[in-house]
Amino acid sequence: MRTSRFDLPLSYDAGDLGLRVGDVVRVSLGKRDVVGYIVSAPRQQLSGERQLKPVLEHLDVPRAFDEEALHLAKFVADRYICTLGEALGAAVLAGAVPHVRETLHRSPEPPDPERFSGVPQRLIELIWRDLPPETPLPQLLRHPEARRAGDRATLLRAIQQLVRGGALRRTREFVKPRTSEYRVRTLSLGSAAATGKKARALAEFVAETGSVPRADALLAGFSQAVIRRAVTLGVLIEEELAVRRSESPPIQLPDFESTPEQRVAIDRIAASLDAHTYDELLVHGVTGSGKTFVYIDAIARVLRGGGRAIVLVPEISLTPQTAQRFESAFGNRVAVLHSALSERERFDAWQACVAGDIDVVVGARSAVFAPLENVKLLVVDESHESSYKQDTVPRYHAVAVARERMRATGGVLVLGSATPSVESYAAARAGRIALIEMHERATRLPLPAVRIVDLAEEFGADRHRVFSTPLLQGIRERLGRREKTVLFVNRRGSGAFVLCRSCGEVPRCPRCTVSLAAHGGEKLLRCHYCDFQMRVPEVCTNCGAPDLHEYGVGTERVVEEVRSLFPQAHVVRMDSDTTTHVGDHARILTEFAERGDVLVGTQMVAKGLDFPTVTLAAVVAADIGLNAPDFRGSERSFSVIAQLCGRSGRARAGEAIVQTFSPEHPAIVAAAAHDYEGFANAELEQRAAAGFPPSRRLVYLGVISRDQKLALSTARKYAGLLNSIEGTDVLGPAPYPIARLNREWRYRLAILTLKPALVRAAIRERVIPVAHADTHTRLAINVDP
Ligand code: ADP
Ligand code: ZN
Numbered sequence: 001m002r003t004s005r006f007d008l009p010l011s012y013d014a015g016d017l018g019l020r021v022g023d024v025v026r027v028s029l030g031k032r033d034v035v036g037y038i039v040s041a042p043r044q045q046l047s048g049e050r051q052l053k054p055v056l057e058h059l060d061v062p063r064a065f066d067e068e069a070l071h072l073a074k075f076v077a078d079r080y081i082c083t084l085g086e087a088l089g090a091a092v093l094a095g096a097v098p099h100v101r102e103t104l105h106r107s108p109e110p111p112d113p114e115r116f117s118g119v120p121q122r123l124i125e126l127i128w129r130d131l132p133p134e135t136p137l138p139q140l141l142r143h144p145e146a147r148r149a150g151d152r153a154t155l156l157r158a159i160q161q162l163v164r165g166g167a168l169r170r171t172r173e174f175v176k177p178r179t180s181e182y183r184v185r186t187l188s189l190g191s192a193a194a195t196g197k198k199a200r201a202l203a204e205f206v207a208e209t210g211s212v213p214r215a216d217a218l219l220a221g222f223s224q225a226v227i228r229r230a231v232t233l234g235v236l237i238e239e240e241l242a243v244r245r246s247e248s249p250p251i252q253l254p255d256f257e258s259t260p261e262q263r264v265a266i267d268r269i270a271a272s273l274d275a276h277t278y279d280e281l282l283v284h285g286v287t288g289s290g291k292t293f294v295y296i297d298a299i300a301r302v303l304r305g306g307g308r309a310i311v312l313v314p315e316i317s318l319t320p321q322t323a324q325r326f327e328s329a330f331g332n333r334v335a336v337l338h339s340a341l342s343e344r345e346r347f348d349a350w351q352a353c354v355a356g357d358i359d360v361v362v363g364a365r366s367a368v369f370a371p372l373e374n375v376k377l378l379v380v381d382e383s384h385e386s387s388y389k390q391d392t393v394p395r396y397h398a399v400a401v402a403r404e405r406m407r408a409t410g411g412v413l414v415l416g417s418a419t420p421s422v423e424s425y426a427a428a429r430a431g432r433i434a435l436i437e438m439h440e441r442a443t444r445l446p447l448p449a450v451r452i453v454d455l456a457e458e459f460g461a462d463r464h465r466v467f468s469t470p471l472l473q474g475i476r477e478r479l480g481r482r483e484k485t486v487l488f489v490n491r492r493g494s495g496a497f498v499l500c501r502s503c504g505e506v507p508r509c510p511r512c513t514v515s516l517a518a519h520g521g522e523k524l525l526r527c528h529y530c531d532f533q534m535r536v537p538e539v540c541t542n543c544g545a546p547d548l549h550e551y552g553v554g555t556e557r558v559v560e561e562v563r564s565l566f567p568q569a570h571v572v573r574m575d576s577d578t579t580t581h582v583g584d585h586a587r588i589l590t591e592f593a594e595r596g597d598v599l600v601g602t603q604m605v606a607k608g609l610d611f612p613t614v615t616l617a618a619v620v621a622a623d624i625g626l627n628a629p630d631f632r633g634s635e636r637s638f639s640v641i642a643q644l645c646g647r648s649g650r651a652r653a654g655e656a657i658v659q660t661f662s663p664e665h666p667a668i669v670a671a672a673a674h675d676y677e678g679f680a681n682a683e684l685e686q687r688a689a690a691g692f693p694p695s696r697r698l699v700y701l702g703v704i705s706r707d708q709k710l711a712l713s714t715a716r717k718y719a720g721l722l723n724s725i726e727g728t729d730v731l732g733p734a735p736y737p738i739a740r741l742n743r744e745w746r747y748r749l750a751i752l753t754l755k756p757a758l759v760r761a762a763i764r765e766r767v768i769p770v771a772h773a774d775t776h777t778r779l780a781i782n783v784d785p
Contacts (some may be wrong), residue, residue: 009084014042014053021061021070026056037064037088062351064088068409069369075404079336080395080780081763102137104159105170109165117743119158121532127168137170138343144580149531152392152542154742176578183348185214187227192234198226214238218340220320221587235645249331251300254293261438262290262297268436269298272412273305273376277519280403282383282428282544283416284676285438286447287646288610291416293442295379296329298414299360303330307376307411310358312398313383315364316341317608319586337363337370339544340582365390365398368405376411378402381606383415383424384639386632395782399424418646418676419639424692440441441650446616448648450656450672454663455621461624465555466561466620466727471657474616475562479569479597483652485616486609487562487600488644489555491519493577496552498525498536502545507537510748513740516651517549530742558600566598574601606644612651617644622660622668634667638679641671691729693784697756701763702736702748714777715747721766727754748780 010607012027019025023038033056045052065088067074076087109127113121122574126145127135137159140146146155162168166244188211194203204220207211217227230236258266265283285291299309313322318338319336326334335349335358352358353371361370365388368378380388380399388398399415406413415424415433428435449468467475478485497515499506506515509527516525517705518536526533539546550557555575562571572592579585589609590600599605619641630636641658648654660668688695701718714734722730729752736746753759763781771779 009039011043012036015054017058019054019055019058020063021067022065024059024061024064026052026059028056034309035059039084039088041068059120062354065373066354068091068373068405069371070770071408072369072401072674073426074403076394076396078670078760080394080396081760081768083248087394087396092253101173103134104137104140104678105169106131106133107167107169109167111162116158116161116165119161120154120531120742121533122146122149123155128721133148142339144582146571147309148576149578150742154309161359181731183242185345186211186239186241187214187217187231187236187326188239190231190237191235194230194290198222199230199233199235202226202230206236215338215340215342215345216320216323218583219318219323219338219586221583221585221590223581223583249333251303252329252331253296253300254329256293258297259290259444261285261440262294262442263438265294265438266297268434269294269412269414270301273298273301273326276410278407278410278412278538280406280413280427280433281415281436282420282424283436283438284420284425284428285412285416285418285436286417286441286641286674288441288443289418289438289444290442291381291438292325295381295414295416296326298377298379298666299326300329302377303359304534305376305504306374308369308372308374309361309362309377309379310370310372310375311362311379311381312367312385312388312402313362313381314607316387316585316604317382318362318364319589321610323362326360330360333359333588335361335363335370337361337367339364368398368401370717375405377414378406378411379414379416381416384417384419384421385607386636387448389785394555397784400784419642420676420680421678422635422683426684426694429523429684444655445649445651447674448615448645448654449657450645450658450674451669452663452672453657453659455659455661458659466558467565468657468659471618471620472565474618474655474657475566475569475598478616479566481614481615482613484592484596484611484613485598485618486605486614486644486647487558487598487618488602488605488640489553489558489600489620490576490602490640491517491554492528492602493526493554493556497550498548498552500540500543500545500547500597501549502547503540503543505540505542507534507548511740511743512738513735514738517554519554520550522561529738553620555600555602559654562598562600567595570595571598572596574599574605576602579604603640606640606647609647610650612646614647615649615652615654617648617654617655618657618659620659621645622658622665623662631687631690631698634665635683637665638667638671638683641668642674642676645671645674678739691752696752696754697759697783698785699751699753699756699759699763700748700780700782700785701751701767702746702782703733703777704744704746704780705777707743707744707776710776711745712749714774715749717770718767719749721753721770722749722759722762725753725755725758725762728752728759746780 003358019038019042021041025036026033027036073084073087077084106127110124113124123146141152141155163170187206189206194200205220231238264753269281272281283291293310302309323336335352336348348370353361361367361372380402383399390396403413427433453468453470459465475485497506498518507525508515509532510529511532512529514527514529517528519526523536524533525536541547555573559571559573562569572588574588578588593611622641645656648656658668658672666682703715712733719730719733733749735746736748739746751759756782
């Protein structure tokens with residue numbers, strides 16, 4: 001039995017309840033009744049051991065995890081230095097409905113923000129303005145507005161502060177989830193005709209396949225309200241249909257011939273699968289080389305042999321199109337786990353996995369823990385994506401967990417990417433994992449020619465222009481030919497920042513040490529970290545001159561520029577401001593596919609889009625990020641540029657343009673030449689010279705506090721506790737790239753080591769006990785960041 005606050009399993013008398021690992025029980029702890037999970041099989045009590053309190057009740061809910069999941073949670077807790085409770089809570093139980101339902105009840109009046117200085121303003125507005133008086137806690141934590149106000153840990157701390165200050169009340173109750181067959185709320189066509197544009201579009205969407213899960217309609221961008229109205233009016237019929245294994249349709253492979261490169265990849269993976277032992281393969285295939293087809297073939301092979309498979313994709317790629325590619329091959333043997341599922345649907349899908357009704361799970365990061373038995377194949381698509389690393393506790397990397405899962409059960413791990421992480425490339429180069437290369441697009445079209453435009457030369461002294469002549473010309477030509485353009489900008493908002501031309505002052509966030517981003521449409525300055533907002537001042541707050549001007553460009557500014565230069569163009573914007581709700585992403589892409597000429601957006605436009613008529617992809621400014629204070633800055637830039645170029649020319653010849661002030665930067669030169677190996681080899685050499693991963697492992701140990709001096713001195717103290725570990729250098733403390741966030745100062749040690757196990761042990765034994773005793777600082781551990 002375990003509780004999360006202290007990392008100690010507790011022992012209780014199980015009586016004759018017949019408990020197994022993963023069972024959910026009620027026990028008393030101190031004065032309270034709490035829910036606990038069984039983490040080891042009951043054993044006989046030895047004589048002389050002290051009398052144990054009894055388990056009060058074996059809750060009548062499905063088992064929360066099995067031995068395999070418990071093993072993975074133990075791996076996460078050990079590797080990423082967190083408690084088993086944290087590892088189980090955030091990962092293994094991700095798909096299970098919470099057995100305790102927590103509800104927040106707000107006080108009638110919103111609290112005075114001054115009293116709650118650590119609470120993001122946006123969160124207060126959300127709770128007291130936009131939400132009903134009572135909100136289930138998980139719903140609040142998942143709310144897009146809340147997520148923009150801070151990560152899970154920040155939100156929980158803020159909520160705790162509000163509860164302590166009496167602004168919120170928090171209640172807990174036990175819930176018994178339904179334990180029945182796997183049911184899916186499904187929409188099909190009714191008898192009434194659709195009226196109105198949205199209802200017609202929805203009806204068409206449903207008509208395409210005859211019936212669709214309600215969650216897929218949400219994911220595709222239709223709102224709850226539109227769906228509800230269509231059902232009320234009889235345009236659609238909503239039913240709960242049970243999914244039964246016996247109705248499993250036969251496997252339907254795509255009906256095109258595999259390319260020779262796909263054949264080689266398919267055969268190589270098949271050989272690994274047939275060997276029935278742990279193996280890892282890296283499929284390095286250029287954008288459009290048809291990797292999905294290779295995965296589908298491998299999954300089919302596994303299913304025919306009676307095994308099961310999990311496919312991880314980045315959250316952003318969980319579109320109706322992705323789901324469809326797997327569903328049309330494997331029908332209802334597939335469960336797609338995505339953010340549009342309700343809690344109940346997610347739970348039902350999870351239970352269907354447990355019951356053996358599902359053979360293939362497609363999902364984002366946490367699907368690596370899906371409770372399928374007999375998983376013989378685990379695919380991680382776009383395996384270089386940073387979203388596979390969770391940035392809150394437990395800070396696990398899904399690829400590492402996937403590897404451990406396959407290692408422990410003798411399955412095959414397939415990583416796929418057009419721009420693999422240099423870590424996995426190094427492993428392949430050293431022969432530790434198999435490498436499969438796919439150099440050609442499945443459509444046989446060449447990769448786009450990439451042109452680098454030197455902005456210093458193009459713009460000269462005029463830093464206010466956004467587009468170079470070649471880019472302008474390129475957009476104009478596309479408009480003339482009714483082809484599409486994708487523009488990547490690495491900042492949202494209108495400008496990167498505001499600067500006083502008289503004194504050089506840049507307005508900064510009062511809580512964080514970052515410059516505020518300009519959002520011209522709203523005449524606002526906003527902090528992209530804590531969401532502090534203020535109006536753009538009339539005059540400089542430092543020297544009083546009325547000389548504040550926007551510099552750099554953000555998505556809003558680029559959209560304005562395209563609209564003013566090409567009034568006839570239909571421009572669509574996609575960034576985190578326009579994609580706050582489930583389905584926004586798909587809706588924007590549908591709009592772009594149907595009517596759009598130009599798509600402007602942040603990283604998300606570089607990822608996995610497949611539109612036949614996009615023949616120009618451009619990076620508006622490739623410089624921010626290149627010089628980021630992060631050892632992966634160069635790798636990320638290479639990857640995003642290469643991926644963006646991959647959006648162009650997928651069905652007819654295309655080109656790409658990279659605008660930059662650093663035309664000679666190796667990442668840019670290599671990306672333009674489609675030279676992954678050249679980039680990776682040079683990057684690995686640099687990393688080795690500096691002793692950074694993968695030549696050594698890295699652990700960040702952060703100390704965070706309101707008190708700057710205390711944060712720094714505590715970090716120094718920890719550095720002292722960690723010195724003289726064999727094969728290890730402790731660097732710092734140095735401020736985080738954002739030294740102050742939400743009024744808290746942040747310092748960190750960078751621990752570079754050849755002996756990660758020794759470092760983990762030292763942190764557990766020497767640092768954590770000291771940190772636990774200190775209530776004025778917080779410890780943040782990030783292993784393999
Ligand atoms: P990747 O994931 O490698 O970027 P995809 O799997 O998305 O590539 O495939 C790119 C496009 O090529 C898709 O539209 C897909 O339908 C098509 N495609 C894949 N394999 C073949 C093939 N063997 N013949 C023809 N088209 C193919
Ligand atoms: Zn801020």
